[in-house]
Amino acid sequence: MKKTLTWTVMLFSSVVAFNASAADKIEAGKAAAEKYNCFTCHGKDYNTPIDPSYPKLAGQHKDYLEHALIAYKRGGNGPNGRANAIMGAQVKPLSNQDVQNIAAYLHSLPGPLVLRK
Numbered sequence: 001m002k003k004t005l006t007w008t009v010m011l012f013s014s015v016v017a018f019n020a021s022a023a024d025k026i027e028a029g030k031a032a033a034e035k036y037n038c039f040t041c042h043g044k045d046y047n048t049p050i051d052p053s054y055p056k057l058a059g060q061h062k063d064y065l066e067h068a069l070i071a072y073k074r075g076g077n078g079p080n081g082r083a084n085a086i087m088g089a090q091v092k093p094l095s096n097q098d099v100q101n102i103a104a105y106l107h108s109l110p111g112p113l114v115l116r117k
């Protein structure tokens with residue numbers, strides 16, 4: 001009985017810790033997106049880009065966003081890279097942690113891109 005209780009408490013604590021760290025990532029991502037002025041092109045709500053050819057980001061899948069940002073970092077010369085002059089310059093100062101945090105933040109925003117989560 002005692003053992004079960006201990007396990008339950010441990011499990012509960014780790015779930016709480018996980019949620020806290022997910023929320024921390026979203027907060028840090030929001031700060032990073034503001035610092036690097038991502039909204040100037042993608043829109044304040046990341047759903048209203050300044051040009052219709054610029055992608056909407058709000059609510060997009062987190063792993064897709066991470067993959068896209070890392071692909072811009074790789075550039076167009078290697079495998080799995082994206083060559084884009086604008087975004088290539090934008091991602092230069094981002095650390096891998098920034099990329100993960102920003103992806104978590106953008107994913108958390110309401111948007112029409114992801115219908116089922």
Ligand code: HEC
Nearest residue numbers: 036037038040041042054055065068069084086087090102
């Ligand atoms: C000067 C305008 C501009 C700024 C500032 C900008 N972006 Fe972009 N972003 C673009 C354009 C244009 C594209 C489309 C590029 C392409 O065709 O690959 C794009 C594409 C993207 C994509 C790929 C979306 C997809 O659906 O594949 C992501 C993710 C992204 N931007 C995130 C960011 C983040 C994060 C920042 C801030 C660090 C940022 N952008 C700042 C213009 C901008």
